[in-house]
Amino acid sequence: MSIIKADKLNYDYLEYGEDGEKPEITHAVRDVNLKIREGQFIAILGHNGSGKSTLAKHMNALLVPTGGTMWVDQMDTHEDDEVWDIRQRAGMVFQNPDNQIVSSVVEEDVGFGPENLGVPTDEIWKRVDDSLRKTGMIAYRHHSPNKLSGGQKQRVAIAGVMAMKPKCIIMDEPTAMLDPNGRHEVIQAVRDLNKSEGVTVILITHYMEEVIYADNVFVMDEGRLVMQGTPREIFSHVDELHELRLDVPHVTQLAHALRLKGLDIPEGILSIDEFVDAIMKIRDGGTEGRSCQSD
Amino acid sequence: MFKDITIGQYYPADSLIHKLDPRVKFVGTLIYIISLFVFHTWGYVLGTIFLFSVIRLSKVPFGFMVRGLKAVWILLIFTMVLNLFLTQGTVVWQFGIFHITREGIGTAAKMGIRLVYLIIGCSIMTLTTTPNKLTDAMESLFRPLRKVHVPVHEIAMMMSIALRFIPILMEETDKIKKAQMARGADFESGNVIQRVKAMVPILVPLFVSAFRRANDLALAMEARCYHGGDGRTQMRPLVYQSRDYAAYSVLLAYLAAAIALRAVLRW
Numbered sequence: 252m253s254i255i256k257a258d259k260l261n262y263d264y265l266e267y268g269e270d271g272e273k274p275e276i277t278h279a280v281r282d283v284n285l286k287i288r289e290g291q292f293i294a295i296l297g298h299n300g301s302g303k304s305t306l307a308k309h310m311n312a313l314l315v316p317t318g319g320t321m322w323v324d325q326m327d328t329h330e331d332d333e334v335w336d337i338r339q340r341a342g343m344v345f346q347n348p349d350n351q352i353v354s355s356v357v358e359e360d361v362g363f364g365p366e367n368l369g370v371p372t373d374e375i376w377k378r379v380d381d382s383l384r385k386t387g388m389i390a391y392r393h394h395s396p397n398k399l400s401g402g403q404k405q406r407v408a409i410a411g412v413m414a415m416k417p418k419c420i421i422m423d424e425p426t427a428m429l430d431p432n433g434r435h436e437v438i439q440a441v442r443d444l445n446k447s448e449g450v451t452v453i454l455i456t457h458y459m460e461e462v463i464y465a466d467n468v469f470v471m472d473e474g475r476l477v478m479q480g481t482p483r484e485i486f487s488h489v490d491e492l493h494e495l496r497l498d499v500p501h502v503t504q505l506a507h508a509l510r511l512k513g514l515d516i517p518e519g520i521l522s523i524d525e526f527v528d529a530i531m532k533i534r535d536g537g538t539e540g541r542s543c544q545s546d
Numbered sequence: 547m548f549k550d551i552t553i554g555q556y557y558p559a560d561s562l563i564h565k566l567d568p569r570v571k572f573v574g575t576l577i578y579i580i581s582l583f584v585f586h587t588w589g590y591v592l593g594t595i596f597l598f599s600v601i602r603l604s605k606v607p608f609g610f611m612v613r614g615l616k617a618v619w620i621l622l623i624f625t626m627v628l629n630l631f632l633t634q635g636t637v638v639w640q641f642g643i644f645h646i647t648r649e650g651i652g653t654a655a656k657m658g659i660r661l662v663y664l665i666i667g668c669s670i671m672t673l674t675t676t677p678n679k680l681t682d683a684m685e686s687l688f689r690p691l692r693k694v695h696v697p698v699h700e701i702a703m704m705m706s707i708a709l710r711f712i713p714i715l716m717e718e719t720d721k722i723k724k725a726q727m728a729r730g731a732d733f734e735s736g737n738v739i740q741r742v743k744a745m746v747p748i749l750v751p752l753f754v755s756a757f758r759r760a761n762d763l764a765l766a767m768e769a770r771c772y773h774g775g776d777g778r779t780q781m782r783p784l785v786y787q788s789r790d791y792a793a794y795s796v797l798l799a800y801l802a803a804a805i806a807l808r809a810v811l812r813w
Contacts, residue, residue, distance in 0.1 A: 345769075
């Protein structure tokens with residue numbers, strides 16, 4: 252069953268020039284059709300201005316399409332009455348960790364969502380404990396968010412969303428402002444939630460290393476959905492990705508370059524282990540390892 | 547430049563005063579301020595005893611309380627001097643057009659004591675109550691004002707968000723200042739007007755960034771289903787304990803004693 256479904260989704264907005272010229276229509280999202288099944292880990296890729304953030308904001312009714320329809324858990328985002336239900340089902344984590352934490356104590360911030368939903372006090376505390384434990388932030392419950400690292404703040408934000416018991420978490424470049432350690436920390440927390448809790452995760456990013464864990468990858472360019480498939484399928488098209496101004500993981504890039512030089516290595520290598528295996532196979536294959544003789 | 551302001555600072559300790567319901571402390575501070583204006587002469591002895599007992603109970607070092615006075619000592623001296631020289635009555639000392647009267651000395655002393663006690667009284671409240679609890683107390687106490695369309699919940703929410711963002715914006719101010727200094731801005735020299743002018747390149751980017759943050763935060767709050775105070779539950783609802791009722795009784799007794807001293811004994 253699909254938790255998120257977009258049908259010919261379009262979103263246009265007017266862009267006003269600086270000196271009162273005629274506003275220009277910008278097509279941020281054009282004719283996007285997609286289906287996301289429950290429990291999946293989805294990644295959406297695209298360079299700046301490709302419409303990926305705009306698309307994400309449609310998934311919890313922060314934006315309403317100007318054309319086409321978006322369904323979240325069978326609810327149409329056009330319906331004003333269902334807005335709060337939609338936002339409870341589909342939580343959102345934003346890019347800047349500082350600008351999404353409301354309270355000056357970690358546990359109170361995690362309780363903010365359930366408070367808004369009108370959850371009874373005892374149940375709020377249970378949910379706060381539970382989601383802080385799941386994100387590994389229980390030790391910091393009485394801390395001030397200002398004293399936490401970027402990765403920890405994002406985990407608090409994720410806990411805040413989890414406390415609303417969503418079916419789906421949309422993450423809009425949650426690691427863009429973090430250092431490599433923080434990035435790893437956040438992605439690990441999200442993957443754990445996806446596996447153990449079965450929460451659907453939609454990760455918007457431009458870091459390719461985060462994409463390789465996804466079940467399905469969508470690539471966007473100029474508001475359109477241009478590619479779709481498993482990470483292996485997507486990263487088999489290195490040249491096309493470069494045309495879309497996207498990078499591929501270094502090891503994929505290396506494998507691709509070796510293949511172009513004539514080495515018999517498969518496309519779409521995602522990890523260093525895989526790469527090593529492929530190289531070993533070629534070496535052990537012996538005679539037909541043409542360009543490997545030198546080692 | 548903010549380190550001298552004790553109002554709004556919290557001093558963590560495990561005391562009876564810390565444990566009291568924030569509403570009791572808020573009402574208590576109000577009652578204390580009223581009592582300061584009820585007292586006339588010897589009544590201040592009662593006020594002093596009350597103040598010092600509360601300070602003892604709160605386990606906050608006395609030095610901390612007095613620090614709050616640093617911010618207002620100019621106002622304090624100004625008020626006292628004005629009262630000293632401008633009150634009419636029996637002249638005890640005269641020099642040219644300046645004269646000090648017996649009444650003037652009395653009023654100046656009274657105003658001084660009132661101001662000092664008022665500030666210490668307010669400091670006790672803020673030093674023993676976290677800002678969040680204080681906002682909760684205000685929201686709950688002013689709830690009746692909603693009937694006359696005062697957005698009580700929204701004001702409380704704004705206050706707690708402001709408290710959350712003060713350290714962030716201060717850090718940002720520091721960053722902007724250093725960035726401007728790196729490009730040759732001079733904040734140290736020149737007269738007052740030049741220094742104020744030098745602040746403009748700090749304030750403009752600070753405001754721009756504050757607006758951007760506000761926008762982001764509003765979006766994040768909406769994404770977490772914030773839709774005002776209606777239908778909202780609280781994580782820490784304020785519930786009175788028996789000690790809070792006891793504290794209310796003490797406060798009422800204190801106020802009654804203050805009024806009795808003034809009305810019956812003319813103190």
